[in-house]
Amino acid sequence: MSNKALEIKNLSFKYRHNSKETLKKINLSVEKGKWLSILSRNGSGKTTLIKLAAGLLENSSKGSIKIFDQEVNQENFASIKEHIGMVFQNPDNQFVGPTVQDDVAFGLENKSIERNEMIERVDSALKDVEMIEFANREPNSLSGGQKQRVALASVLALQPDIIILDEATSMLDPKGRKSLLKLVQKLRSQYKITVIAITHDIQEIEQSDQVIIIDGGKKKLEGKPAKILIEDEKLESFGLEVPFTKRVRKRLFELGIILPNDYESKEMVANKIWKYYSKM
Amino acid sequence: MEILFKNVDYIYQPNSPFQFKALTDVNLKIESGSFTAIIGKTGSGKSTLIRHLNGLLKPSSGEVKIGNLTITSSIKESQLSDLRRKVGMLFQFPEQQLFADTVEHDIEFGPINFGTTKEKAKKIARESLKKVGLNDEFLNRSPLELSGGQMRRVALAGVLAVKPDILVLDEPTAGLDFIGKKEIMKLIKKLQLEEHTTIILVSNSMEDVADYAEEVILLSKGKVIKQASPNKIFSNKEITSALGIETPQTTVLAEFLLERGVDFKGSLPINEKSFNNFLKKIFEEKKKTRIL
Structure with missing residues (x-):
């Protein structure tokens, strides 16, 4: 299999009823096993981009989208679909089974997987997301974070090469959010899965290998999180939040205390402030 | 309208194998015109508590007083209709509850349902839409064509159209982006300051709670652990770390x-x-x- 999980070349897209293009000349390449975050405010084209990449929207432009070297189009849809699993924003909209394990089994039943293998895969997926004790519970009785773990298990059971998270954490509380992202990170390295996460939350990009920012349908910035997180002014102009520690840095600057322009955790910033303070 | 809970217990499916006590001896007072946040982990009783505010749930024992109305387990449905007009509820993901063909019809539904004439309801729809920062152009649009933040505003306008004295909001900014969140929170604060609406906010965003609320009610396992200013709650490390409350x-x-x-x-x-x-x-x- 190719080393390129996703390759997009010169992709533009316009919805039929719109006069303007939703996406403009996007170029993007993601290597197998990497984590790409697509960061942008609402209504900037990121969901359209993902739908095109997964073949859920027909690519009517001259540009090309390839998943593992295979062009995404109607003829190839069946095999493209095999590569990709998606977890969506609202945990309540993705359940079909009466119990957690039925729900995870649903996708496997659709693919006519043999019963013994199905049981094995459901078990192992639920173990992977640390939800095995909840196998017989009703999905509705779970918390938002637990529901998203089950949704992730349903995807994992199908053994995808690429997992797409479409604002999958945006409904969760801060703890649920962190723990889901940590879990995705673990699964990514364990199974060499490529992760494509779309988000409008700057705090979520820290774990990724590569970040792109889309605004007004165009790719505006691309790089590693450490590079993106220090672009205060640009982030603001794209309607994104400047990270908290960067806001603190600005405030310190006004007080005459200059910290280097790196992105740092709260603890690291505390150390720097302390160093300055104790030498005063 | 002042809100008072006296020794409130709430039990789901009582006398069955699934019996579950969701609220235990809840006592609290929320002053008229205040901005109160209710915080606590999933399953701490937040949703159960707010459902008592418009009589969706009645206390299994104890009483809830809202203005002049006292709600006990024996109150009749017919006595609650006035309360339902006075207490507006915006549940999670309210955009899923938008149903009409146009924004205007959606906002009018509440007032008409409460007996307002069609003509008057039309006027109210305009005013409510203005309050949430959307102009008249939106009136004839389909709710389904709007962005997430816009839909959230239309849903809020629908609640405001019945001119509630008390506004209860369950995670009103969940799923919105940074700018959308800020706009909705500012709007809610404005309603408190300019219209003197009592605001009750259930939120997981401690930053929002600290920025906008005057009072916090902290719940754990169906009990009120503390009711105090955000300052007192968040600087009480013993409580926040023991209960796993993010600061x-x-x-x-x-x-x-x-x-x-x-x-x-x-x-x-x-x-x-x-x-x-x-x-x-x-x-x-x-x-x-x-x-x-």
Whole structure:
């Protein structure tokens, strides 16, 4: 299999009823096993981009989208679909089974997987997301974070090469959010899965290998999180939040205390402030 | 309207194998025109508690007083209709409840349902839409064509159209982006300040709680652990860490500094405004001691 999980070349897209293009000349390449975050405010084209990449929207432009070297189009849809699993924003909209394990089994039943293998895969997926004790519970009785773990298990059971998270954490509380992202990170390295996460939350990009920012349908910035997180002014102009520690840095600057322009955790910033303070 | 809970218990599916006590001996008072946040982990009883505010749930024992109305387990449905007009509820993901063909029809539905004439309801729809920061152009659009933030506003306009005295909001900013969140929170604060609407906010965003609420009710396992100002709640580390309540980022950073030996006696900063003062103060104090 190719080393390129996703390759997009010169992709533009316009919805039929719109006069303007939703996406403009996007170029993007993601290597197998990497984590790409697509960061942008609402209504900037990121969901359209993902739908095109997964073949859920027909690519009517001259540009090309390839998943593992295979062009995404109607003829190839069946095999493209095999590569990709998606977890969506609202945990309540993705359940079909009466119990957690039925729900995870649903996708496997659709693919006519043999019963013994199905049981094995459901078990192992639920173990992977640390939800095995909840196998017989009703999905509705779970918390938002637990529901998203089950949704992730349903995807994992199908053994995808690429997992797409479409604002999958945006409904969760801060703890649920962190723990889901940590879990995705673990699964990514364990199974060499490529992760494509779309988000409008700057705090979520820290774990990724590569970040792109889309605004007004165009790719505006691309790089590693450490590079993106220090672009205060640009982030603001794209309607994104400047990270908290960067806001603190600005405030310190006004007080005459200059910290280097790196992105740092709260603890690291505390150390720097302390160093300055104790030498005063 | 003042809200008073006296010894409220609530039991789901009583006398069955699934019996579950969701609220235990809840006592609290929420003043008219105040902004109160209800916080607590999933399953702590937040949703059960707010469902008592418009009579969706009635206490299994004890009583809830809202204005002049006392709600006990024996109250009749017919006595609750006036309350339902006075207490507006915006549940999670309210955009899923938008159903009409146009924004206007959706907002009018509440007032018409409560007996307002069609003509008057039309006028109210316009006013409500203006309150949430959308112009008349939206009236004839389909709710389904709107962006997430716009849909959330239309849903809020629908609740405001019945002119509630009390507005209960369950995670009103969940799923919105940074700008959308800020806009909705500012709007809610404005309703409190300008229309004197009593605001009750259920939220997981401790930054929002610290920035906008005047009072916090902290729930755990169906009990009220503490009711106090955000400042008192978030600087009480014993309670927040014991209950696994996340504190605002500013509080976390200030705590790191105190642990390292920064000298500060006041209460911990809970939002960026108070954090800026905190920074200024610690450096000023340090300079003073240096001069001495």
